[in-house]
Amino acid sequence: MALFSGENILCFRGERTVFADLSFRIQLGEALVLRGPNGSGKSTLLRLMAGLLKPHDGTITWDGENISDDPEGHNAHLHYVGHADAVKPVLSVHENIVFWANLRANAGPIEAALDAFGIGYLTDVPGRFLSAGQKRRVNLARILASPAELWLLDEPTTALDAEAISDLEREIATHRASGGMVIASTHTEIGLKDARILNLDDFRLTEDAA
Amino acid sequence: MALFSGENILCFRGERTVFADLSFRIQLGEALVLRGPNGSGKSTLLRLMAGLLKPHDGTITWDGENISDDPEGHNAHLHYVGHADAVKPVLSVHENIVFWANLRANAGPIEAALDAFGIGYLTDVPGRFLSAGQKRRVNLARILASPAELWLLDEPTTALDAEAISDLEREIATHRASGGMVIASTHTEIGLKDARILNLDDFRLTEDAA
Amino acid sequence: MNTFISIVRRDLQLAMRQGMDSVMVVAFFILAVMLFPFGVGPEANILARIAAGVIWVAALLSSMLSLERLFQIDYEDGSLELLALQPCALEITVMAKITAHWLTTGLPLLIATPLLAVFMSLPSDGFWALLFTLAIGTPSLSLIGAIGAALILGSRRGGVLLSLLVLPLYIPVLIFGVSAVDGAISGLPIKAHLLIMAGLLVAALPLCPWAGAGAIKQALET
Amino acid sequence: MNTFISIVRRDLQLAMRQGMDSVMVVAFFILAVMLFPFGVGPEANILARIAAGVIWVAALLSSMLSLERLFQIDYEDGSLELLALQPCALEITVMAKITAHWLTTGLPLLIATPLLAVFMSLPSDGFWALLFTLAIGTPSLSLIGAIGAALILGSRRGGVLLSLLVLPLYIPVLIFGVSAVDGAISGLPIKAHLLIMAGLLVAALPLCPWAGAGAIKQALET
């Protein structure tokens, strides 16, 4: 049974300590929500989990194996949604998603993914005509188009309206029901059933602790 | 007595009509708040008022004189705060502000301006060390350092915490009390005493009106 | 392999659609070469003497200029980090982008070369040597330049910095390329030169994607 | 006038602090010139024959490369719109930025030129003519290039596009600059050339800031 966990993670950014001694663990079907004020390190932790950053101390493991031992293998497990939407202005919505799906072994049907976020009608529209919210929906549809166990979502609700947020909540629930894991950072409330919460403020080093 | 007004303004952006037949007027000591959903044209209207954009139809006048007749004269009346903060990473906070103040005829004391936004302690810190909120405060301190009658503020509270927002409200009140005018766009509530409100949604052309 | 082809295809598609990429590089190439008849004077024998060198230098500069954006746009719009998170080695992705870059810039340069050779009155003995050295030299340029393009991601200044990093590394390619053409014009055997150039290419082929991928990983750690 | 001096001072300060701006341009200049001995072969008499042309072309290219960022950074961080909203004509601001650009790039190029003249074995008769033509030519390059730098603001591709816009306009400066040096080497009078170059400069002086300011106003209308 897949288990994703981190232990005693220490992280510097630009000579500052962002957090220290942070641990987490998440199993199939679970969800973890990252909380904390601006600059507390939510995005940083998600990038560590994706393997884009390396922890300065501590380990992050997938089924007991350190993710930095087999980065490509780890990539195959996960989908990451960051701040930028990676939508090419000159490619149509369909072409944009097909490109990303084909890089994975298990590409599914594109249309279903588009419909899940209510942008089926935009299939042939070039990226440059999309509003910020529509781009975000395309980016979310991308991760539906090729299944992966772990979703890492960095403030996924940015620029989304109420209807799109409920679409997202539904997709997350489906994903978890079929045994996926979700880790999301967010400032706003999103309805994730019995999600565990990790408050990053607890891992900040204070002056006297140093 | 100074009077700033616009009449029957029509504006296109990228082949779309953003608003049509929009009029406004504001006198010494008054405040005007621009409201409307994303994409309704708040930023666009502020840029029109600053003279960065030209209206496709209609006129914007200052004391009865069209602002496009004497753009430099109009510039001397106003301060504009946009999305970008124009803080140079290699200059100290003090140098950043001094530069902008010295371009005006009536530069005042820099320290007072910094203290008004609680960043006196950052005087000698280079811009690259500042967080988003601190940069925004520097940008606001800039407009205190050389007085001008009209303030055009595009979502001035972005990235500000509660304390900074109340500093801003106080400075706006002082400015109005000494006969200044303020036009601000905002999504959040800011406490401007008896400000008039301009809802940009009212000037959107609906499908059938077009 | 599938990944490689997908990325090459996408980059070619992008280059086609946002248009003018290749056209602009070729235009710069032609302009840069054309500066010399103005700069040096139009005497055919002088021009012929320096033709190979000038064409090669112009090819170097065009390649360098067009490299500036090789990873930049993907970096800015977030595509680069998604590419780094695919289940295939980043080296392959880098190699694919380099290949697409060469197809959209190196190849058009080759096609424009005959025109410039005539323009600069290059002796006809040197013509095939020029084309041939460019054909095996420009891929090396794209490969070496990719390291520079990856290193400058997120830096404060692009173009000038890139040139400072990349031009010194380009010099060996230039030296052998030009001396092969000069050799061909003087009727000397040029096989040794071509072999060295091929050797450079073969050495760059694994090394540059590897170094480029390393540089990109660094850049994404922000 | 006060505005003018403030802006020049700030730009010089920025160039100093973020360091290496001038050094990098000079390094590119030297590198670009150095490519030619490699490209053309190291024979001193050929090099001497093309020295003036090569140095001029390299100066052109360095000026062009460094221009790419003339307004770019101010545009991206919002400074440019604030500069446009100051109570003084935008033309003065543009002129100030061009002046600072010339002081941080044109002047260092001039200072590096003697070294390159030695490298390229430029005949000593041409030396003063080269320095003098560069001294009145490089300001024209900065002025003309500023129009291009303003026009590319907000476009997807910088460097290559800029070169296409600017290089054709540089050619007159190049022609008269080089032919003055060649004239001096052959012992001909060069006063006419210098007068024409001075004329170009005088014509560019009011025209370019005006066109540049216009282009910036367009760019800010987004």
Add this chain to the structure above:
Amino acid sequence: MYLYKFGKMIFHKYANPTRFLKLASTIQPWAAAATIGFLLAGLYFALLSSPGDYQQGETVRIMYIHVPAAWMAMFCYTAMAAAAAVGLIWKHPVAELAARATAPIGACFTFLALFTGSLWGKPMWGTWWVWDARLTSVLILFFLYLGYMALSNAFDDPARGSKASSILALVGFVNVPIIKFSVDWWNTLHQPASVIKMDGPAIHASMLIPLILMAFAFKAFYIWVMLMRIRGEINEGKIRALRLRQVHGGPPSRTTILEKTTEGAR
């Protein structure tokens, strides 16, 4: 992998900047003294007590600057690339600083070699400069140093700068063997190696002694200045951390944390 762990063991000890500073401040005065001592002795032999060359006359004395400077140019680049590799592989902060500190010193030595070489070239070859393989590759080395310095300063975040430039240092290392062997691979105007060869030096002792002394002087000078520059960089880092704390409040800097963690490892 084992190599990695072995290196980690060795380097971990000096990852602590405070301990490094202590070590540096003991070595530094010795290095300074050695520089001055060797320099005086070397100059005495070079200028006064060694013979002029029967072919080259007095200009041969340029050699005592030129040759050690040229050696140092290559040595510094090698040291820089090695430090860069250690910094990249073992994430060793002091190694990164050492690489950064070496670059300007190496650039100066390279410039000195180029400059004295040109001075020497005028009487010997009748020209300041020729485009041969040795001279050219040294010039490229000079530009690699410049590129390294430009890149390491091109980022707002200094950590990014030193990583990116470390990669460049490694890539540029291919040039060093080219310099060394260029005289063997291509026939050029420049002298082939006569001191550092497989079968022992082929140069008379009266010239060899001052040459070696000067070489030692330059090495000692390098160590002295490099340590000074690393200390400067460490202090600068502390100032930056103070600044950051002033701006963001709260968390202690990377240096303090490193001190804590490596303290435990002792």
